[in-house]
Amino acid sequence: MRNKVFALIDANNFYVSCERVFNASLDKKPTIVLSNNDSCVVARSNDVKKLGVKMGQPVFQLADLIKEHHIQVFSSNYSLYADLSSRLMTFLSQFSPAQEIYSIDESWLELTDLLLDDLTEFGRTIKDRVWQYTGLPVSVSIASTKCLCKIANKLVKIDPAYQGVLDLTSLSEQELDECLDKVPVEDVWGIGYKYSRFLSNYGILTAKQLKYADEKWIRRYLTVTGERIVLELRGISCIPLAKEQPPKQQILSSKTFGREITSCEEMREALANYVARAAEKLREQHSLASSLTVFLRTSSFKTNSEQYANSFTLTLPYPTAFTPELIKYALQGLKAIYREGYRYYKAGVSFTKITPEEALQPDLFGEFSLYEHYRQARLMAVVDAINRIYGKDTLILAIQGMTRSWKMKQLKLSSRFTTQWSEILTI
DNA sequence: TCTGGGGTCCTAGGACCC
């Protein structure tokens, strides 16, 4: 059997690069993008990385640095990033019939059957064309397994000599091992904080050492996923390309509030909004949910005030994606766990036991009526269509509230250049 | 003052079945 060939295309500093697409003045300026509520750093330009700013670092710790280096600061503009991501993925799909969209800024292409004789050249073509057509800088890494692609991706970002493209399939086994020796074990895809600490206790510190570890021993302590990583490092492909996106088995909507919530009224309003958002996602993938979990918590960073966290799971009498129904049950769950006297900073809702809408089982004896179900589905389809065309939250339920003073902070938001006519770039 | 959000996979253990 012929060895497989995969390419991983990964956008560099994706959120920062998105901000730069429509704002050329940012090109040479150090720039960061913040998480929800403008709290943590989630994307950094290269010069900011060099200043030692860490992924996930709270921005309040950086006040001096931002002033000193004139760092440009942006709130997360997900409408913009999602749209540019979709352009990028569509553009990449022309380079191979087999594509897996892995995250908002990463895509795999399988190149096994393409019979390319110069893979590095092919990688350069992808990189240059993406830049030309989307304005996004990407790195391309090519290898015989997905795990090795991820390794190549680390190397390509460390060493500018590769100029953004690295093909590991052209290397001899010995050259490959030299590369693996440069990668710390915690940078291997699938090895997180706990596993890397465990492995280093046994003297396994690099990707190369993991490659030559006893796979049976690894399986015992790192389960079958660990064994797969070892085999993938040896060039045996165990993680196939996932072309189809299976429907989600869990849909979650949760946020920290812009300020702490202390009244049940506001909590009900916030929760209703989270349910509405999650229900939209549910309908987007044509699914129904039959289980719902509500959770809330106080801030664990506030050590001086009393802590409380709880969750409540309900099983619904029948699967549904009807927002008013889901809100009704979520509020029942909330009633069971809400306690007066705490300062809540986060809440959310999660749907599980998700089934496709066409697999709906009519209930002979219960309160469920198929006729009612279709009426509800049509109503939601109209609401979703209106919100899609005229902007989200054009139509909402009264309980979702008009002021939403608890909403998250986004003080440094750029324009939604590509998805809102009113915010289109003017020259 | 201030600390993200949304997912997946795997395993162990309990309940239950014939």
Place this chain on the structure above:
DNA sequence: TCTGGGGTCCTAGGACCC
């Protein structure tokens, strides 16, 4: 004396990812 063997399904918890 001696109390089976082989399964499935579900959930919680722990690991990981971007």
